[in-house]
Amino acid sequence: MAKKVPHSEISYLVEAHKQKIIELTKKLIRFKTENPAPANAQKIGGVLKEEIECLNFIKHTLKSSGFKIDQWKQETNFQNLVASFQGSGNGRSLLFNGHIDTVPMGEHEGWKFDPWRGHISEGRIHGLGSVDMKGGIAAFLSGIQTALQLNSNLNGNIIVEIVSDEEMAGKGTRECLKRGYSAEAAIFSEPTNLNIIICEPGLIHLRIEVYGRRAHSSTRYKSIQAGGQGYGINAIEKTVKIIQAIRELEKQWANMKTYPPLPLGLNYIHPGIIVGGPGGGKDGKLSTTPENPGTFPDYCSIEYELKFYPNENIEKIKKDFMRYLHSFCQLDPWLKTHPPKVTWRIRDIYFPPAHIRPTHPLVHTVSHIHQSFGREAKTSGFEAVSDMCWYSSQNIPSIVYGPGEIHLAHSNNESLSIDDLLYATKVYAGTILQWFN
Numbered sequence: 172m173a174k175k176v177p178h179s180e181i182s183y184l185v186e187a188h189k190q191k192i193i194e195l196t197k198k199l200i201r202f203k204t205e206n207p208a209p210a211n212a213q214k215i216g217g218v219l220k221e222e223i224e225c226l227n228f229i230k231h232t233l234k235s236s237g238f239k240i241d242q243w244k245q246e247t248n249f250q251n252l253v254a255s256f257q258g259s260g261n262g263r264s265l266l267f268n269g270h271i272d273t274v275p276m277g278e279h280e281g282w283k284f285d286p287w288r289g290h291i292s293e294g295r296i297h298g299l300g301s302v303d304m305k306g307g308i309a310a311f312l313s314g315i316q317t318a319l320q321l322n323s324n325l326n327g328n329i330i331v332e333i334v335s336d337e338e339m340a341g342k343g344t345r346e347c348l349k350r351g352y353s354a355e356a357a358i359f360s361e362p363t364n365l366n367i368i369i370c371e372p373g374l375i376h377l378r379i380e381v382y383g384r385r386a387h388s389s390t391r392y393k394s395i396q397a398g399g400q401g402y403g404i405n406a407i408e409k410t411v412k413i414i415q416a417i418r419e420l421e422k423q424w425a426n427m428k429t430y431p432p433l434p435l436g437l438n439y440i441h442p443g444i445i446v447g448g449p450g451g452g453k454d455g456k457l458s459t460t461p462e463n464p465g466t467f468p469d470y471c472s473i474e475y476e477l478k479f480y481p482n483e484n485i486e487k488i489k490k491d492f493m494r495y496l497h498s499f500c501q502l503d504p505w506l507k508t509h510p511p512k513v514t515w516r517i518r519d520i521y522f523p524p525a526h527i528r529p530t531h532p533l534v535h536t537v538s539h540i541h542q543s544f545g546r547e548a549k550t551s552g553f554e555a556v557s558d559m560c561w562y563s564s565q566n567i568p569s570i571v572y573g574p575g576e577i578h579l580a581h582s583n584n585e586s587l588s589i590d591d592l593l594y595a596t597k598v599y600a601g602t603i604l605q606w607f608n
Protein backbone atom coordinates (compact mmCIF):
# COMPACT_ATOMS: atom_id res chain seq x y z
CA MET A 172 0.00 0.00 0.00
CA ALA A 173 1.21 3.50 -0.81
CA LYS A 174 2.68 5.33 2.16
CA LYS A 175 1.37 8.76 3.01
CA VAL A 176 3.61 11.66 2.07
CA PRO A 177 4.86 13.29 5.28
CA HIS A 178 3.84 16.88 4.52
CA SER A 179 4.61 18.30 7.93
CA GLU A 180 8.08 16.72 7.99
CA ILE A 181 8.82 18.11 4.54
CA SER A 182 7.65 21.58 5.60
CA TYR A 183 9.63 21.38 8.80
CA LEU A 184 12.86 20.33 7.05
CA VAL A 185 12.55 22.92 4.26
CA GLU A 186 11.81 25.74 6.70
CA ALA A 187 14.69 24.56 8.93
CA HIS A 188 17.02 24.66 5.90
CA LYS A 189 15.65 27.93 4.56
CA GLN A 190 18.97 29.73 4.91
CA LYS A 191 20.84 26.90 3.22
CA ILE A 192 18.43 26.92 0.27
CA ILE A 193 18.77 30.70 -0.11
CA GLU A 194 22.57 30.40 0.07
CA LEU A 195 22.53 27.70 -2.60
CA THR A 196 20.51 29.94 -4.93
CA LYS A 197 22.85 32.88 -4.27
CA LYS A 198 25.87 30.68 -4.89
CA LEU A 199 24.48 29.61 -8.29
CA ILE A 200 23.71 33.22 -9.23
CA ARG A 201 27.32 34.17 -8.49
CA PHE A 202 28.70 31.98 -11.27
CA LYS A 203 28.80 34.14 -14.38
CA THR A 204 27.25 31.79 -16.91
CA GLU A 205 26.04 34.21 -19.56
CA ASN A 206 25.19 32.72 -22.94
CA PRO A 207 26.63 33.98 -25.16
CA ALA A 208 29.57 34.72 -22.85
CA PRO A 209 31.32 38.09 -23.14
CA ALA A 210 34.29 38.07 -25.54
CA ASN A 211 36.82 38.48 -22.70
CA ALA A 212 35.43 35.67 -20.52
CA GLN A 213 37.96 33.09 -19.38
CA LYS A 214 37.69 29.67 -21.00
CA ILE A 215 39.21 26.25 -20.36
CA GLY A 216 39.45 24.01 -23.41
CA GLY A 217 36.93 26.24 -25.15
CA VAL A 218 34.39 25.99 -22.31
CA LEU A 219 33.49 28.97 -20.15
CA LYS A 220 35.48 28.67 -16.90
CA GLU A 221 32.63 29.73 -14.64
CA GLU A 222 30.31 27.25 -16.32
CA ILE A 223 32.71 24.42 -15.42
CA GLU A 224 33.01 25.75 -11.86
CA CYS A 225 29.24 25.96 -11.51
CA LEU A 226 28.79 22.40 -12.77
CA ASN A 227 31.57 21.14 -10.50
CA PHE A 228 29.87 22.77 -7.55
CA ILE A 229 26.54 21.11 -8.39
CA LYS A 230 28.36 17.82 -9.00
CA HIS A 231 29.79 17.83 -5.46
CA THR A 232 26.36 18.56 -3.98
CA LEU A 233 24.84 15.61 -5.84
CA LYS A 234 27.77 13.28 -5.23
CA SER A 235 27.43 13.77 -1.49
CA SER A 236 23.78 12.67 -1.80
CA GLY A 237 24.88 9.41 -3.44
CA PHE A 238 24.46 10.31 -7.11
CA LYS A 239 26.62 8.85 -9.88
CA ILE A 240 28.01 11.52 -12.19
CA ASP A 241 28.40 11.81 -15.93
CA GLN A 242 29.92 15.10 -17.09
CA TRP A 243 30.96 15.78 -20.66
CA LYS A 244 31.66 18.47 -23.21
CA GLN A 245 29.39 18.69 -26.20
CA GLU A 246 30.71 19.56 -29.66
CA THR A 247 29.65 23.20 -29.38
CA ASN A 248 31.89 23.76 -26.31
CA PHE A 249 29.32 23.53 -23.57
CA GLN A 250 29.41 21.09 -20.68
CA ASN A 251 26.54 18.97 -19.44
CA LEU A 252 26.10 17.11 -16.20
CA VAL A 253 23.82 14.14 -15.63
CA ALA A 254 23.61 12.64 -12.15
CA SER A 255 21.75 9.42 -11.42
CA PHE A 256 20.50 8.09 -8.13
CA GLN A 257 20.01 4.36 -8.16
CA GLY A 258 16.87 3.41 -6.27
CA SER A 259 16.51 0.06 -4.57
CA GLY A 260 13.54 -1.38 -6.44
CA ASN A 261 11.78 -1.48 -9.76
CA GLY A 262 9.77 1.68 -9.23
CA ARG A 263 9.19 4.38 -11.81
CA SER A 264 12.04 6.76 -12.61
CA LEU A 265 11.79 10.54 -12.48
CA LEU A 266 13.97 13.11 -14.21
CA PHE A 267 14.68 16.74 -13.29
CA ASN A 268 16.14 19.11 -15.87
CA GLY A 269 17.51 22.64 -15.56
CA HIS A 270 19.88 24.97 -17.40
CA ILE A 271 22.56 27.05 -15.71
CA ASP A 272 23.14 29.44 -18.61
CA THR A 273 21.52 32.85 -18.43
CA VAL A 274 20.98 35.53 -21.04
CA PRO A 275 23.67 38.26 -21.04
CA MET A 276 23.37 40.79 -18.26
CA GLY A 277 22.68 43.77 -20.54
CA GLU A 278 23.36 47.27 -19.26
CA HIS A 279 24.79 47.22 -15.75
CA GLU A 280 23.20 50.60 -15.02
CA GLY A 281 19.75 49.10 -15.52
CA TRP A 282 20.19 46.91 -12.42
CA LYS A 283 19.10 48.18 -9.02
CA PHE A 284 21.27 45.56 -7.27
CA ASP A 285 24.47 43.84 -8.37
CA PRO A 286 23.24 41.14 -10.80
CA TRP A 287 25.94 38.73 -9.59
CA ARG A 288 25.43 38.93 -5.84
CA GLY A 289 22.03 37.47 -5.04
CA HIS A 290 21.11 40.46 -2.90
CA ILE A 291 18.12 39.88 -0.60
CA SER A 292 15.50 42.59 -0.35
CA GLU A 293 11.83 42.48 0.61
CA GLY A 294 11.62 38.72 0.61
CA ARG A 295 13.21 38.33 -2.81
CA ILE A 296 16.58 37.16 -4.14
CA HIS A 297 17.85 39.55 -6.80
CA GLY A 298 20.20 38.58 -9.58
CA LEU A 299 20.69 37.43 -13.14
CA GLY A 300 19.27 33.92 -13.49
CA SER A 301 17.41 34.02 -10.17
CA VAL A 302 14.19 33.30 -12.10
CA ASP A 303 15.57 31.76 -15.31
CA MET A 304 16.46 29.40 -13.81
CA LYS A 305 18.98 29.02 -11.03
CA GLY A 306 16.17 29.33 -8.49
CA GLY A 307 14.44 26.34 -10.08
CA ILE A 308 17.66 24.33 -9.98
CA ALA A 309 18.30 25.23 -6.32
CA ALA A 310 14.73 24.20 -5.53
CA PHE A 311 14.91 20.74 -7.08
CA LEU A 312 18.41 20.07 -5.71
CA SER A 313 17.12 20.98 -2.24
CA GLY A 314 13.88 19.06 -2.83
CA ILE A 315 15.85 15.94 -3.70
CA GLN A 316 18.00 16.29 -0.58
CA THR A 317 14.91 16.77 1.58
CA ALA A 318 13.22 13.70 0.07
CA LEU A 319 16.33 11.55 0.57
CA GLN A 320 16.60 12.71 4.15
CA LEU A 321 13.07 11.43 4.75
CA ASN A 322 13.45 8.25 2.74
CA SER A 323 16.85 7.17 1.48
CA ASN A 324 15.38 3.91 0.25
CA LEU A 325 13.53 5.06 -2.88
CA ASN A 326 12.29 2.27 -5.13
CA GLY A 327 13.20 3.97 -8.43
CA ASN A 328 15.88 6.12 -10.04
CA ILE A 329 16.19 9.91 -9.96
CA ILE A 330 18.01 11.48 -12.88
CA VAL A 331 19.21 15.07 -12.72
CA GLU A 332 20.24 16.86 -15.88
CA ILE A 333 22.03 20.19 -15.69
CA VAL A 334 22.73 21.68 -19.10
CA SER A 335 24.68 24.82 -20.04
CA ASP A 336 23.24 25.55 -23.43
CA GLU A 337 19.57 26.42 -23.45
CA GLU A 338 19.41 30.14 -24.10
CA MET A 339 21.19 30.14 -27.48
CA ALA A 340 21.24 26.98 -29.61
CA GLY A 341 19.48 24.98 -26.89
CA LYS A 342 21.48 21.85 -27.65
CA GLY A 343 22.19 20.74 -24.04
CA THR A 344 19.01 18.77 -23.40
CA ARG A 345 19.09 17.16 -26.85
CA GLU A 346 22.68 16.06 -26.06
CA CYS A 347 21.42 14.30 -22.92
CA LEU A 348 18.74 12.49 -24.92
CA LYS A 349 21.30 11.52 -27.55
CA ARG A 350 23.47 10.07 -24.80
CA GLY A 351 20.61 7.78 -23.91
CA TYR A 352 19.17 9.42 -20.80
CA SER A 353 15.50 8.85 -20.34
CA ALA A 354 12.89 8.37 -17.62
CA GLU A 355 9.28 7.51 -17.08
CA ALA A 356 8.51 11.17 -16.48
CA ALA A 357 10.36 14.48 -16.50
CA ILE A 358 10.02 17.81 -14.72
CA PHE A 359 11.59 20.97 -16.17
CA SER A 360 11.93 23.64 -13.51
CA GLU A 361 11.71 26.73 -15.73
CA PRO A 362 9.80 29.63 -14.13
CA THR A 363 6.05 29.03 -14.35
CA ASN A 364 4.96 30.91 -11.25
CA LEU A 365 4.28 27.42 -9.87
CA ASN A 366 1.69 26.66 -12.53
CA ILE A 367 1.82 23.16 -13.94
CA ILE A 368 2.53 23.47 -17.63
CA ILE A 369 0.95 20.67 -19.61
CA CYS A 370 1.51 21.93 -23.15
CA GLU A 371 3.47 24.37 -25.25
CA PRO A 372 3.42 25.36 -28.91
CA GLY A 373 5.83 24.26 -31.60
CA LEU A 374 8.07 26.85 -33.21
CA ILE A 375 10.02 27.16 -36.42
CA HIS A 376 12.03 29.92 -38.10
CA LEU A 377 11.84 30.40 -41.84
CA ARG A 378 13.14 32.77 -44.49
CA ILE A 379 11.49 34.01 -47.66
CA GLU A 380 13.83 35.48 -50.30
CA VAL A 381 12.29 37.65 -52.97
CA TYR A 382 14.12 38.59 -56.16
CA GLY A 383 13.59 41.70 -58.31
CA ARG A 384 15.25 43.27 -61.33
CA ARG A 385 17.86 46.00 -61.14
CA ALA A 386 17.27 49.26 -62.90
CA HIS A 387 17.98 52.95 -62.42
CA SER A 388 15.44 54.51 -60.10
CA SER A 389 14.67 57.14 -62.69
CA THR A 390 12.84 54.41 -64.61
CA ARG A 391 10.47 53.93 -61.71
CA TYR A 392 7.69 55.66 -63.64
CA LYS A 393 7.92 52.79 -66.13
CA SER A 394 7.23 50.33 -63.36
CA ILE A 395 4.28 51.99 -61.72
CA GLN A 396 2.43 53.70 -64.58
CA ALA A 397 0.10 52.09 -67.06
CA GLY A 398 1.98 50.69 -70.01
CA GLY A 399 5.38 50.86 -68.33
CA GLN A 400 6.00 47.16 -69.02
CA GLY A 401 7.47 46.50 -65.57
CA TYR A 402 10.92 47.81 -66.32
CA GLY A 403 12.61 47.56 -62.92
CA ILE A 404 11.20 45.17 -60.35
CA ASN A 405 11.39 46.35 -56.77
CA ALA A 406 12.05 43.34 -54.51
CA ILE A 407 11.23 45.36 -51.40
CA GLU A 408 7.78 46.27 -52.68
CA LYS A 409 7.12 42.70 -53.76
CA THR A 410 8.07 41.60 -50.26
CA VAL A 411 5.62 44.08 -48.75
CA LYS A 412 2.87 42.39 -50.75
CA ILE A 413 3.97 39.01 -49.46
CA ILE A 414 4.05 40.30 -45.88
CA GLN A 415 0.46 41.48 -46.25
CA ALA A 416 -0.59 38.17 -47.72
CA ILE A 417 1.00 36.25 -44.87
CA ARG A 418 -0.67 38.56 -42.40
CA GLU A 419 -3.94 37.41 -43.96
CA LEU A 420 -2.91 33.76 -43.58
CA GLU A 421 -2.01 34.41 -39.95
CA LYS A 422 -5.50 35.81 -39.40
CA GLN A 423 -7.12 32.82 -41.07
CA TRP A 424 -5.15 30.36 -38.97
CA ALA A 425 -5.77 32.31 -35.77
CA ASN A 426 -9.44 32.24 -36.61
CA MET A 427 -9.68 28.57 -37.46
CA LYS A 428 -7.36 26.84 -35.01
CA THR A 429 -7.49 26.45 -31.24
CA TYR A 430 -5.81 24.40 -28.56
CA PRO A 431 -6.95 25.14 -25.03
CA PRO A 432 -5.39 25.91 -22.61
CA LEU A 433 -3.03 27.78 -24.97
CA PRO A 434 -4.24 31.31 -25.80
CA LEU A 435 -6.14 31.97 -29.01
CA GLY A 436 -3.90 33.38 -31.72
CA LEU A 437 -0.70 32.01 -30.22
CA ASN A 438 -0.23 30.30 -33.61
CA TYR A 439 1.24 33.49 -35.05
CA ILE A 440 3.47 34.12 -38.07
CA HIS A 441 5.75 36.89 -36.89
CA PRO A 442 8.00 38.84 -39.31
CA GLY A 443 11.19 39.52 -37.37
CA ILE A 444 14.06 40.42 -39.73
CA ILE A 445 13.95 42.12 -43.10
CA VAL A 446 16.95 42.85 -45.31
CA GLY A 447 16.71 44.30 -48.80
CA GLY A 448 18.53 46.39 -51.36
CA PRO A 449 20.24 46.48 -54.73
CA GLY A 450 23.27 44.41 -55.64
CA GLY A 451 21.86 40.96 -55.00
CA GLY A 452 21.89 38.83 -51.90
CA LYS A 453 21.84 35.33 -50.50
CA ASP A 454 20.84 33.56 -47.27
CA GLY A 455 19.25 36.67 -45.84
CA LYS A 456 22.26 38.90 -46.48
CA LEU A 457 22.99 41.51 -49.13
CA SER A 458 26.02 40.96 -51.35
CA THR A 459 27.21 44.54 -50.89
CA THR A 460 26.46 47.30 -48.45
CA PRO A 461 24.24 49.56 -50.53
CA GLU A 462 24.52 53.25 -49.87
CA ASN A 463 22.40 54.51 -52.70
CA PRO A 464 18.65 54.05 -52.85
CA GLY A 465 18.77 55.23 -56.45
CA THR A 466 18.74 51.69 -57.81
CA PHE A 467 15.92 49.18 -57.84
CA PRO A 468 16.49 46.70 -55.01
CA ASP A 469 16.75 43.27 -56.58
CA TYR A 470 16.92 41.27 -53.35
CA CYS A 471 14.81 41.22 -50.22
CA SER A 472 14.69 38.62 -47.51
CA ILE A 473 12.23 38.35 -44.67
CA GLU A 474 12.57 36.00 -41.72
CA TYR A 475 9.62 34.74 -39.73
CA GLU A 476 8.95 32.98 -36.49
CA LEU A 477 5.97 30.67 -36.84
CA LYS A 478 4.26 29.04 -33.89
CA PHE A 479 1.78 26.20 -34.05
CA TYR A 480 -0.42 24.24 -31.70
CA PRO A 481 0.29 20.74 -30.36
CA ASN A 482 -2.64 19.31 -32.35
CA GLU A 483 -0.97 20.37 -35.61
CA ASN A 484 1.63 18.70 -37.74
CA ILE A 485 4.65 20.67 -38.95
CA GLU A 486 4.73 18.95 -42.35
CA LYS A 487 1.09 19.84 -42.93
CA ILE A 488 1.77 23.44 -41.87
CA LYS A 489 4.67 23.72 -44.30
CA LYS A 490 2.52 22.30 -47.09
CA ASP A 491 -0.39 24.64 -46.36
CA PHE A 492 1.95 27.63 -46.10
CA MET A 493 3.68 26.83 -49.39
CA ARG A 494 0.39 26.24 -51.18
CA TYR A 495 -0.93 29.56 -49.92
CA LEU A 496 2.20 31.45 -50.94
CA HIS A 497 2.23 29.78 -54.32
CA SER A 498 -1.42 30.69 -54.94
CA PHE A 499 -0.76 34.26 -53.92
CA CYS A 500 2.21 34.52 -56.28
CA GLN A 501 0.02 33.39 -59.20
CA LEU A 502 -1.76 36.75 -58.98
CA ASP A 503 1.43 38.72 -59.66
CA PRO A 504 2.99 38.43 -63.14
CA TRP A 505 6.54 38.78 -61.80
CA LEU A 506 6.19 36.56 -58.74
CA LYS A 507 4.42 33.96 -60.85
CA THR A 508 7.51 33.52 -62.99
CA HIS A 509 10.06 34.42 -60.29
CA PRO A 510 8.73 32.66 -57.21
CA PRO A 511 10.31 33.54 -53.87
CA LYS A 512 12.60 31.00 -52.25
CA VAL A 513 11.47 29.64 -48.89
CA THR A 514 13.92 28.06 -46.44
CA TRP A 515 12.52 26.31 -43.38
CA ARG A 516 14.29 25.77 -40.08
CA ILE A 517 16.91 28.48 -40.61
CA ARG A 518 19.80 28.42 -38.10
CA ASP A 519 18.42 25.02 -37.08
CA ILE A 520 15.62 26.66 -35.10
CA TYR A 521 12.79 24.19 -34.69
CA PHE A 522 11.02 23.12 -31.51
CA PRO A 523 8.35 20.45 -31.74
CA PRO A 524 5.19 21.15 -29.73
CA ALA A 525 4.77 19.41 -26.38
CA HIS A 526 1.84 18.16 -24.41
CA ILE A 527 0.93 15.69 -21.71
CA ARG A 528 -2.45 14.16 -20.95
CA PRO A 529 -3.97 16.28 -18.14
CA THR A 530 -4.91 13.05 -16.35
CA HIS A 531 -1.37 11.64 -16.50
CA PRO A 532 -0.06 10.44 -13.08
CA LEU A 533 2.76 13.05 -13.21
CA VAL A 534 0.27 15.93 -13.55
CA HIS A 535 -1.92 14.35 -10.92
CA THR A 536 0.95 13.86 -8.46
CA VAL A 537 2.38 17.38 -8.79
CA SER A 538 -1.11 18.97 -8.61
CA HIS A 539 -2.00 16.94 -5.57
CA ILE A 540 1.28 17.69 -3.75
CA HIS A 541 1.16 21.37 -4.72
CA GLN A 542 -2.34 21.63 -3.27
CA SER A 543 -1.43 19.74 -0.13
CA PHE A 544 0.94 22.54 0.92
CA GLY A 545 -1.92 25.02 0.87
CA ARG A 546 -2.02 26.73 -2.50
CA GLU A 547 -4.45 26.05 -5.31
CA ALA A 548 -2.95 24.04 -8.18
CA LYS A 549 -3.31 25.44 -11.68
CA THR A 550 -2.54 23.67 -14.91
CA SER A 551 -1.93 25.82 -17.95
CA GLY A 552 -0.12 26.08 -21.27
CA PHE A 553 3.26 27.71 -21.82
CA GLU A 554 3.34 30.57 -24.30
CA ALA A 555 7.05 30.14 -24.98
CA VAL A 556 8.90 26.97 -25.88
CA SER A 557 11.14 25.05 -23.51
CA ASP A 558 13.46 22.06 -23.39
CA MET A 559 10.46 19.97 -22.35
CA CYS A 560 9.62 19.58 -26.04
CA TRP A 561 12.62 17.32 -26.71
CA TYR A 562 11.51 14.79 -24.12
CA SER A 563 7.84 15.13 -24.92
CA SER A 564 8.52 14.48 -28.62
CA GLN A 565 10.23 11.23 -27.59
CA ASN A 566 7.02 10.25 -25.79
CA ILE A 567 8.48 10.87 -22.35
CA PRO A 568 5.67 12.46 -20.31
CA SER A 569 6.91 15.89 -19.23
CA ILE A 570 5.77 19.03 -17.47
CA VAL A 571 7.30 22.40 -16.71
CA TYR A 572 6.88 23.51 -13.11
CA GLY A 573 9.08 25.99 -11.31
CA PRO A 574 9.28 29.09 -9.12
CA GLY A 575 9.44 32.60 -10.56
CA GLU A 576 7.44 34.78 -12.90
CA ILE A 577 8.31 34.29 -16.55
CA HIS A 578 7.93 38.03 -17.33
CA LEU A 579 10.92 38.71 -15.05
CA ALA A 580 13.13 36.29 -16.97
CA HIS A 581 15.48 38.00 -19.43
CA SER A 582 14.79 41.36 -17.76
CA ASN A 583 16.92 43.74 -15.75
CA ASN A 584 16.26 43.41 -12.02
CA GLU A 585 15.31 39.75 -12.26
CA SER A 586 14.28 38.58 -8.79
CA LEU A 587 12.70 35.54 -7.16
CA SER A 588 10.32 35.34 -4.23
CA ILE A 589 11.86 33.32 -1.38
CA ASP A 590 8.41 32.01 -0.42
CA ASP A 591 7.99 30.58 -3.92
CA LEU A 592 11.51 29.12 -3.88
CA LEU A 593 10.71 27.25 -0.66
CA TYR A 594 7.27 26.25 -1.88
CA ALA A 595 8.76 24.70 -5.02
CA THR A 596 11.33 22.87 -2.87
CA LYS A 597 8.55 21.33 -0.80
CA VAL A 598 6.57 20.32 -3.87
CA TYR A 599 9.61 18.68 -5.50
CA ALA A 600 10.37 16.79 -2.27
CA GLY A 601 6.75 15.69 -1.89
CA THR A 602 6.53 14.69 -5.55
CA ILE A 603 9.61 12.48 -5.21
CA LEU A 604 8.29 10.78 -2.09
CA GLN A 605 4.89 10.20 -3.69
CA TRP A 606 6.33 9.08 -7.04
CA PHE A 607 8.57 6.45 -5.45
CA ASN A 608 5.96 5.30 -2.96
Ligand SMILES: [Zn+2]
Nearest residue numbers: 303304337361
Ligand atom coordinates in the same frame (compact mmCIF):
# COMPACT_ATOMS: atom_id res chain seq x y z
ZN1 LIG B 1 15.09 29.24 -19.00
